Amino acid sequence: MPQAVLDSPFGQMIMPALSRQIHANKRGGGILGIEQQTPGSSVKPQSQLHHPLAKVHVVSNLAQLDELLAKFQKSCAVIFFTSATCPPCKTLYPVYDDLAGEVGDKGVLIKVDTSQAFDVGSRFSISATPTFITFLKGQQENRWSGADPSALRGNVQLLVQMAWPPHPHQALNLPTFSNPNAEPVIFTKVPPLSKLLAKMGSTASDPAVQSIKTFIETRSSDGPAEATLPDIAAFTAIIRDSISTLPTDLLFTIVDLLRISLIDPRVSGYLAEEPSHRTVTAILAHVTGLPPKDCPYALRLVTLQMACNLFTSPLYPDQILGHPELRRLVTTLVSTSFLDGGHSSVRVAAASLLFNVALANSRRRRDGPGDVLPEEEQVELAASVLEAITQEEGSAEALEGMLLALGYLAYRMPLEGELADLLRAMEAGGLVLAKGRGLGGCDW
Incomplete structure (x- = not known):
């Protein structure tokens, strides 16, 4: 917390309470009025979320596997044990790829070829493929074998639900949030650019500044499609120089020009x-x-x-x-x-x-x-x-x-x-x- 806040009357007031409450036993009750279910409220329908792009991680040794499992030890992981001589395994590859996209960043889907990663297969005593092992919060959660797409999809989806259960706030009718x-x-808002540049002094005549002015004016009058991007690198260099060359009370001019450009x-x-x-x-x-x-x-x-x-x-x-x-x-x-x-x-x-x-x-x-x-x-x-x-x-x-x-x-x-x-x-x-x-x- 900034010292300015700590030194304020509010900061002095909250410090004793913070000392008592932080790390103390949690107590019930509403926070900001959004924990308690209000009479007559209902579960808000959840919109279909866009699944972030994700890929299946192929690992070839224990070191790679341990690194991934450690990274996702607070969520969930799936290991698909396959081999080059396993035709049923290959029928599951498209399903597994689709599941990786659905899971996104909420977990990790891993593929291990036991004919190459002998140390991984040995650690988990893999005797047949396809075999799947799931992990929840860093602990092994489930293990099964067989090329059943429905079982694979259902088990992975259930795993993610266990790792990321619905938050209590989602059961409240809070359309704003x-x-x-x-x-x-x-x-x-675009101010009169001529007046803004007039306050800059000699900086306003720099070609980079003039090109930004033209870009803003063209974009405002003709639309973004007609506004050709100026030399942004040259303009940003002028901005960095202006921090030390422009008087403090005039520095707002070049920053405002950047604001409009953004x-x-x-x-x-x-x-x-x-x-x-x-x-x-x-x-x-x-x-x-x-x-x-x-x-x-x-x-x-x-x-x-x-x-x-x-x-x-x-x-x-x-x-x-x-x-x-x-x-x-x-x-x-x-x-x-x-x-x-x-x-x-x-x-x-x-x-x-x-x-x-x-x-x-x-x-x-x-x-x-x-x-x-x-x-x-x-x-x-x-x-x-x-x-x-x-x-x-x-x-x-x-x-x-x-x-x-x-x-x-x-x-x-x-x-x-x-x-x-x-x-x-x-x-x-x-x-x-x-x-x-x-x-x-x-x-x-």
Whole structure:
């Protein structure tokens, strides 16, 4: 949790309660009001989920097998023992390949040719093929032989259900959080570009900046199909240079130009694959490294909005959730921006960025194999947004964004984890219900 949060009155208030509750025995009760079945509510029909592409893993020795089993020891695994001289085995290959696609990241399907991997066959005493062995949470769960496609499919599907039982939240009628088509918040407004560039000084005359200006104008007037991508590498180099060459109070201009460019998924997709995310991390590191009183309002606001617009590309959510340095900087930016009591627009943008992060992580919970956002950072973000919710009095838009972001953090979370402990300790359910009564259209 950021020191700024810990040093605040809210931080001082929660520390004793956290010390008592974290790692204490879990107690029952609702968290955010979404654990208790409400009278008259019904199970929400689950939409057909797209199965992520996955493949059967072929292993040829014990070392490879042990590595895979260790990787999936918290979920499930299937080993298909086959051999080159087994015709019945080959009839099951298409079924096994299809099952790998259905299982996706929720488990691993392994194929072992016993005529080559003698050490594997010996360990499991394989005397006939096809033979199947399943593992659940790191322990052998079942074993059978025979070329029965129905038995194979049924056993594998049952294994996955045991490894990933339905979450209690799925039995509640929560259309906001169960909606598979929820979209991230994107800031699409384009300001007068001539005025924006006029504030940059000599930087505005750089060919890379001018090409971005032309790209944005063409895209706005004629549509994305008519807008030829500019030299993004040259533009990002100008951005990194501007961090040290532009005055701090004018740096927002080049960041805002990047924000507008990111509306196009081709630009955000390019940055998603940039080595070490060097442009985005340079901006975030600079902004989060400034003392709050020295960070201009405009710079913090457009940086938050720029980070939101990274989500226009389907490539970027996994990068933000999975890249440690980028994730840390986004978390710090959100947490510190919630403390800006003087600018509701900053708090709205911070809530929007947290919403995008929480939504992306919630989708991974839904599709499996589970959270990508580490639990300690979920706890940090939840503590920050809870403080912001308690203090928010001036902006209904900011409050709604905070409540939605917190809801996505909590929806289908592990009920025996540290995030659940925090929410119980802070009695978040009562706080959310009290604050959310004036808001319509949400699952409060």
